[in-house]
Amino acid sequence: MTTAQLVSEIKKKQSFLCIGLDVDLNKIPEHLLKEEDPIFAFNKAIIDATHHLCVAYKPNTAFYEAYGLKGWKALEKTIVYLNENYPEIFTIADAKRGDIGNTSTMYAKAFFEDLAFDSVTVAPYMGKDSVEPFLEFKDKHTILLALTSNQGAFDFQTKQLEENELYKEVLKISKTYKNSENLMYVVGATKAEYLAEIRQIIPESFLLVPGVGAQGGNLQEVCKYGLNNQIGLLINSSRGIIYASKNEDFAQQAAKKAQEIQNEMSAFV
Numbered sequence: 001m002t003t004a005q006l007v008s009e010i011k012k013k014q015s016f017l018c019i020g021l022d023v024d025l026n027k028i029p030e031h032l033l034k035e036e037d038p039i040f041a042f043n044k045a046i047i048d049a050t051h052h053l054c055v056a057y058k059p060n061t062a063f064y065e066a067y068g069l070k071g072w073k074a075l076e077k078t079i080v081y082l083n084e085n086y087p088e089i090f091t092i093a094d095a096k097r098g099d100i101g102n103t104s105t106m107y108a109k110a111f112f113e114d115l116a117f118d119s120v121t122v123a124p125y126m127g128k129d130s131v132e133p134f135l136e137f138k139d140k141h142t143i144l145l146a147l148t149s150n151q152g153a154f155d156f157q158t159k160q161l162e163e164n165e166l167y168k169e170v171l172k173i174s175k176t177y178k179n180s181e182n183l184m185y186v187v188g189a190t191k192a193e194y195l196a197e198i199r200q201i202i203p204e205s206f207l208l209v210p211g212v213g214a215q216g217g218n219l220q221e222v223c224k225y226g227l228n229n230q231i232g233l234l235i236n237s238s239r240g241i242i243y244a245s246k247n248e249d250f251a252q253q254a255a256k257k258a259q260e261i262q263n264e265m266s267a268f269v
Ligand SMILES: O=c1ccn([C@@H]2O[C@H](COP(=O)(O)O)[C@@H](O)[C@H]2O)c(=O)[nH]1
Pocket: 020, 022, 060, 094, 147, 148, 149, 150, 186, 187, 188, 210, 211, 212, 213, 214, 215, 236, 237, 238, 239, 240
């Protein structure tokens, strides 16, 4: 999907919500455990109930890898279901990959070609030759970790180097990579006050912003500092939406939560 298509979808739906599909078998409604593939059954119900309220879904691959082959198959069924039924939705594999060049190429093929995701999250730590293989894929997006939502972000990401904090160097240096127009960045909603300075370095780029809902990030603050003239934000909530209820009405309750966020977002679009 191109960035222009994503922006057009945001305008159409008056939403820049990304729903995280982080499926934990201990948290899904009990009646689904009788299904042949409970993870996919859960995802399908959530997607069918919420697709009109969001522009992106973000399965975090950890929640699928944890269940071995069954989990990976459920991830594959989920992305196939999305691409066949809701091709207008932007899909994010939150996998946080990145390795030496030839290995990064294989990660990129896994997520962009085999699974046909629109984007994948990548850690910048190994540098240019670990990121550029992902950027070679046309109309695919590499979402680089810049300033993450967790407390541990302060261990390294905000450390002062000669000129800048480390996360700012990630933003500045990555802009010089080949095909850098295919880059987006992760900035945690819990770090909204950093967004004004971040926008000075990368005014045009899309940001994936996790951390509203369960982690306590504030949507209004993120919008205040992070919006650009194309919206430029995908705000993610996972647990706060998909686990709104553990009862038979779980999908409707998830849609209710998503609707509340979409209502708030519509004022900004
Ligand atoms: O900085 C980051 C990067 C990734 N995440 C991921 O986003 C979701 C957040 O889930 P919630 O349930 O809405 O808290 C999850 O998959 C994280 O691994 C992040 O939170 N922060």
